[in-house]
Amino acid sequence: MTAPGPGGFETAAGSGPYFGEFGGRFVPEALIAALDELETAYEKARSDPEFTGELARLHRTYTGRPSIITEVPRFARHCGDARVILKREDLNHTGSHKINNVLGQALLTKRIGKTRVIAETGAGQHGVATATAAALFDLECVIYMGEEDTRRQALNVARMRLLGAEVVPVRTGSHTLKDAINEALRDWVTNVETTNYVFGTVGGPHPFPAMVRDFQRIIGEEARAQVLELTGALPDVVAACVGGGSNAIGIFHAFLDDPVRLVGFEAGGEGVETGRHAATITGGAPGVLHGARSFLLQDEDGQTIESHSISAGLDYPGVGPEHAWLSSVGRAEYRPITDAAAMEAFLLLSRTEGIIPAIESAHALAGAIQLGREAAEAGRRDTILVNLSGRGDKDVETAGRWFGLLDEQALREERA
């Protein structure tokens, strides 16, 4: 691990635009004014008790924060008998951690006087959260979603439309999340005067990586205190899944300067060696995509390579710049989890604890199984804190197919 310098990793991480050699603003000049406006508004808001108070009130009375922690001993038996504790972001209103960020950005949108929000979404969770906040704050809302994902997550498309949002299926490029971001950026360049881009993860141009992290930081702050209270000690390891990296950075941050291992689990798809995966740090290389310098999946010409994952929310060829930095300085580790391992953990948590996780979060659960068993082999019984970033309602059809639980014949007859 590289020494972080005085003040520790938390200070070294800072507020952007750069995280070591990563981050920055690789965007058209036309967007710089809007990014500056957002940065200035956010800098003011973050130290304004009116803003922070309003956000805290919303979290208490709308999101349902603080989210609880749950110790899961029956599941833990499969993790080398480690102590496994879940941070229950799945219990938030709208079903995932995405709401933490969206409420912050929606409040900020009001502050800068814009009346329209746009967002990209992959699994649909960020889109649903944004549509929810738009309904709550009376904002016009347009969600860009790859056409492929609108099919995979049809229920979430209907949810967004119920909430009053317009969902635009994106048919350019590979028809997935990265193309939805391109389309949202094109919309933003065109409509920036009225429109705020509510970015869904800790990627994109500055100030998004630092701002979204700050809005997600509450996960780790709560969890750190809750675990201390429950066990009397810090956890040994914190595990989270990494798509763009917002739930992971959110839970990692409060532990950056603690003697706690931080492990991010990327989507290994069919296996990193097959090339069909979304493990950006494990299998990618540094470059520039969607406004930031970070790791990305790319070919030798710098063309973005399509990612693959059973989990739409992790199916993204980029990753937030702060994760690239945490990896490069050795403060956090990143590992791939295959579709198969994630689905096994998905089923295991459902059967042992009665909690159906999001497939994204199941990657972190599979990680906990690995980490717990490794610790057991080394003769330790670790306490592992897992960020359960979302619930699995949206994934029931995917899981049903994977495990052959759907009565396909009956489904076909019903549709006919």
Place this chain on the structure above:
Amino acid sequence: MSTSTSLTAARLDAVRAEGRAALVGYLPVGFPDPASCVTAVRTMIDAGVDVVELGVPYSDPVMDGVVIQAAVERALAGGVRVADTLRTVEAVAGTGVPILVMTYWNPVVRYGVDAFARDLAAAGGAGLITPDLIPDEADDWLTASDAHGLDRVFLVAPSSTTERLALTARASRGFVYAASTMGVTGTRASVGTQARRLVEDTRRAGAERVCVGLGVSTPAQAAEVAEYADGVIVGSAFVRPLLDAASVRDGVAELGRVVAGLADGVRGGGR
């Protein structure tokens, strides 16, 4: 804006001496296929384009509208590589018409900023237009373009502040690319009224040469922009004939006619 070694600046100045604005014409490399692209660019030059802008096909072209996206997707699907850009530059350079390369930043990062600059200069290219690279992030490119004597065209937009106009004017060499409206490439019914003011403001901020792009597609629009800008940049209107045509031969012939019309436009015709 330093001009000592700028091929593009010299060309724009020569055009200005004729009492008109320059026509800057865009086509993506490898579109409709690598060989036809060379033919198409030569046709553009013969029909009156003063500066050529060759686009590097890229998987995530956030500044481009549907027409150029479709062309770029076709080029990529045809297997075009970044190295084809250098080959195409080499094939069309040397006529006195500067060949600029328009590229999103990641392909250059991947190739190596200095290596790309070196190879582009060796191929006879004039420099780069960089739609998603702002001067603030361009240290490597500023160094490499100085080392290899290349132009560097950065963009300004109607939303740019006075300070940013000055920063961009200082960093640019060749010309400053003024985006006529807030938006992406594509043809539009009218060129934004913001364009004239942006050109004036950019000049006042220190730019010696300012060309206007985004949305110019007709001779009348070209004539209008030519009244106040050093150059008129046309992309989608030149790509469209090649996208729409039944054959490459028809497409190239139509491209020649469209270029000739706009070349007339920058000379004040077509109004």
